[in-house]
Amino acid sequence: MNIIEKLAMEFSIKISQVENTVQLIDEGNTIPFIARYRKEVTGGLSDVILRDLEERLNYLKNLETRKEEVIRIIEEQGKLTEELKVEIEKAEVLQRVEDLYKPYKQKKSTRASKAKEKGLEPLALLFFAQEIEAGSMEELAYPYVSEEKGVETVEEAIQGAMDIIAEKIADDPELTALVREKTQKAGLISTEAADEEEKTVYEMYYGHQEGIDKIPNHRVLAVNRGEKEKKLKVKVIAPIEELQAILEKQVVINEKSIFTELLKDTITDAYKRLIAPSIEREMRNNLTERAELEAVKVFAKNTEKLLMVPPVKGARIISIDPGYRTGCKVAVLNETGKLLAYTTVYPTEPKRDIAGTEATLKKLVEKFKINTIVIGNGTASRETEEVVENFIKKNGYDVNYTIVNEAGASVYSASKLATEEYPDLDVTTRGAMSLGRRLQDPLAELVKISPKSIGVGQYQHDIDQNLLNGALTNVVEDCVNRVGVDLNTASPSLLSYIAGINMGIAKNIVAYREEVGQFTARKELLKVAKLGEKTYKQCAGFMRIADGKNPLDATSVHPESYAAADTMLLKLGIDKEMIRQGGAKDIEERICETYPALKKAIIPNGKKGLEALAVLKETKEDPKKGLGKSIEKLADDIGIGAMTLKDIIEEIKKPGRDPREDTPAVVFRNDVRSFEDLKVDMELMGTVRNVVDFGAFVDIGVKNDGLVHISQISNKFIKHPMDAVAVGDTVKVKILSIDHDRHKIALTMKF
Known part of the structure; x- marks a missing residue:
């Protein structure tokens, strides 16, 4: 298999793009760095495609390694034929390789291996050949009776031969593939109650059957959980008669043979004892793997949307973590998230001290010039929200309030990281701070929490944790690098997600910052312990210095492109200090003036520059019409790629x-x-809090989010809720039904 060609075909990209990307990955470059700073090399592949390509590359590399290993093992056994080698080499999935290897795989003691030890393999091969059409099997088996070898009767000899044939059938890769395909298409997943008298959340699965190829991913995970909790019994129901007929058609090649009935019985034994259990396990494993991959994909997309919620700048916040008996914890934060004050109020039961709560809030609002109040959406959220809303109206304050998803806040507040950051504060105050900071900068705050604890997944505790953690780490890394970080304010948690940086180096960066006061230039990173040239190349472009010596340090322009950027600025007559003052908004006009890309028919005598621009204006042609070509000319002049130059232009603009x-x-x-x-x-506006396979959960202002089932999201057909909505979206909904006993709300987005 040519991995490069296969990847190019699968991703519908050029072979050169794959070759260059694979080389960059093999050299140790990170995906964020490749996506942002090697666009010319990859042809502009996005971080999403690069992640998928890297994952597929690793699979194919592992597949090739496994092929080589299997070929070597079979060859060492002296059983490798050219035909078998070709079959193994052309296999495109690992399952096919394992099927081909199965007959040669060293097994533990089996009925067939014991029969072979007794010398019965020649008899089995005689039966399997089906060439004899007269006589009796007993006569053929009699010579194999031997007390010395442990075969005392003719019946034992025949049974031993059958055991050998049964294993031979079960090990045949082509027969296995046929059974697998038929079971996949016609098999059913059947679920029953472990205790029919017990009422559980899995009642909808009592006496339930669904096609293996039709059962949706979220139901697979639900069934798995029910089985794990011993509330459900789950089994695969296969079309046994059809499968046995398929096997008989392949195995029985001479109906006139005296071994026909024996072989049919052996096929039944091979299927029930050897093939079916293996295929059924495989079906369940495949369903679980498929469901987990989809769940991780959904989780990753939701996490990305949550992390990329825009920060609320200039918010001076009162952050409230609601509660009942122990009261509501309050933290006051300035615009940068610094803790100014903290206290506890008791607006809810059992104290319900509304007057005292309002007095405390009034004092805090006026003393710290608060403009925003944040309330966690957990226990007592609704009651607290009512008090806050009435307080704002009563006093006529110009103060906004919002509800923040507090999932994971308690995890962070009790973590080692939180203890290190705020050793003098108790757990509840840390939690209230975290809620406020989620509004000010969701990305900077949420990176401190394990992504699987932030409440935007589906069955996250039931799926492969390594798979989940790997995917979510990639998402967080991509988001952090896409946004960039302020080198002089970023926490170790945030810095650790920057390309090339681990937690150890992140802490070293913060330690160096505390020692020198602040970074004044990106190149100072080279003075940080354990941060060498290679790491600097990966991380530097994602680090920002707001008031550094070089204005380019405040942009995403990589230091390796500073010389090109300076040359461009000089050619266009732009003072670099304009970057500090909000950017060169007219940079594109300057490019068109200096490097016009005009049609020859419009510009006579090869006029250039301002003269050419004048011609354009006379002909009423848009000066920016040829911007792309102008940039290409400028890029050639500077000696840099056009894609890289476009990014530099956007940053300077x-x-x-x-x-x-x-x-x-x-x-x-x-x-x-x-x-x-x-x-x-009732029609309401709400915020999408979570998206799962079967619908979207929308916050409509009460404690429990309402569910918009996938069938109620759009008037058009959609395969997945994510085709229409995403976490953080503001949507208009209408209430379909209300379950007062279980506090469940069914919503629709169809109007």
């Missing part, structure tokens, strides 16, 4: 642009509705 600005802004509430106030057909 708008330095340090935050990609999160493109996502929906936070919705601030100025109303409140209790669960009891909700009515069927």
